[in-house]
Amino acid sequence: MSEVTTQRPHPPSKLPKTLGMLATLAVLLVCIWAVNAPWSRLLDAPGIFGDYLRLMSEGVLANPTADPHQGYWVSALQYMLESLQMAWVGTMIGAACSFPVAFLAARTISPAPVVAVTRMILNVIRAVPELIIAVAIMMPIFGFGPLAGALALGVGSIGTLGKLSSEAIEAVDPRPVEAVSSTGGNKLQVIWWGVVPQALPEILAFWLYRFEINIRAGAILGLLGAGGIGSILSQLFQRRVWDRIGVTLIVIIVVTVIVDQISARVRHRIIAGPKGSLTPGREPMAEMG
Template sequence: MSAAQDTRTAQASPLRQERPKPPSKTPATLGFILTALVIIACTWALQADWARALGIPQAIVQYAGLMSEGLWHNPFVLPHAEWWTVAFDFMFDSVYMAWIGTLIGAVISLPLGFAASRNVAPGWLVWITRTVLNIIRAVPEFILAIVFLLPLFGFHPAAGALALGIGSVGTLGKLTSEALEDISPGPVEALRATGASGLSVLRWGMLPQVLPEIISFWLYRFEVNIRAGAILGMLGLGGIGFLLSQLFDGREWARAGIALVVTIVVTIIVDQLSAAVRHRIIGQEQFAPKEVF
């Protein structure tokens, strides 16, 4: 090796040995400290008697024992057979209410999703539609039912179904608009190049790309509405929530345990069926052959 090469190697060696400076940990440390302070402040603001939380395990065991008493009796012998029948009737009312609410939300949210998409509608319409969707999402279904729907329908499951439907519009409309903004521009540009009308572009260029994803959103919202419908039932709007509120008020723990088991079983079955359908739809969409434009 020549002297010149030795000199270049000696000069290059310190450069190779230099390591980049590690990023500063100050922002992360400050973030952790700020998060801890927020948690402490929220905990203090609740002004809760946290010492009573130590009795939660004992209360769970006590009430679980009371509510499990009805589960050990023959479900085909009166009066326990009637308890199971009534629980299933009210639970199916909750399912019907959730289903109607989901249909209402799906029908209304689809056009609103197009109107809220930046690659579909003009800017002024996108702003107005998104503002409306934000307002809807900001108001819980519980408040919608109390303030607007109970005065119109009274204590009727129709009020609960409409509350779930209106609440679904805000979420489904937002998800639909986001799905539309992520579509592939190829089919849309090809249709526009052929002189297709705006409605034809929406129908044949955009909707087929997002429809499987939108249907999966609808199914997931149906699962959410079943649980939300149980809460609305506490207002007296029917469904399993209404039955549970009556049983808890009357301290009929055995019947309440049966109603809870029915709620859990039916909810799990619906969730599993819905999840299977969603995976089926999304899986077919992922593995379907794509046209090249």
């Protein structure tokens, strides 16, 4: 009988972890040096930010019913409403186009060549930011205004929603699909009765989440003349009207937070169901850019 050893096992070497941390630090230092940024100005940033915050707060803290501040709030709300409309139209365009495309990109539905081509197209769309789509394609065709912004958001939404929706389709429970197929249903009937009812709640949640993202993206597109709250904000920055800039930023923050909260509750309701408990294995997937 062999003797039972009482020696404690040797702990694993910490050398790989240490080398990895040192390599990460080295890459960070190289990046800091390569960008050649005036890092010394970071020391002045708190004071400069405080000055701008004081200037912007003059408009926010002023009487909103008195002229001209009443006009500031009304104008900011009108432009924010335009941004919401742009985001909604862009989301609906992305949802309508990505829904059928998602089935072509799902490995459990379409043949491999179709999946490969469809996913490559979705990857190309996701690789191009909405900003580039608006400047390089939409504005030269449709000119400045909310139409170019909404279409740019719509095209950008197709790439993300198509990928996420295809993954939701691939993750459905195969048992209902097999049940519909065993009753003699054709391919379209199997998809409509076996796949869509399972994947649709999660796909709807992705659409709502994309709407939240499009609100923020729409504000950025407006800085280039694509309509919405960003267009007036760009003009205010050029004129350095800080009190009105403060009012506009507060409207953006408040409206965006309210929409996010409402959308989050609706998404949770859609996925969790009436009882508020998620079905096992159906947690919402993370958003991918």
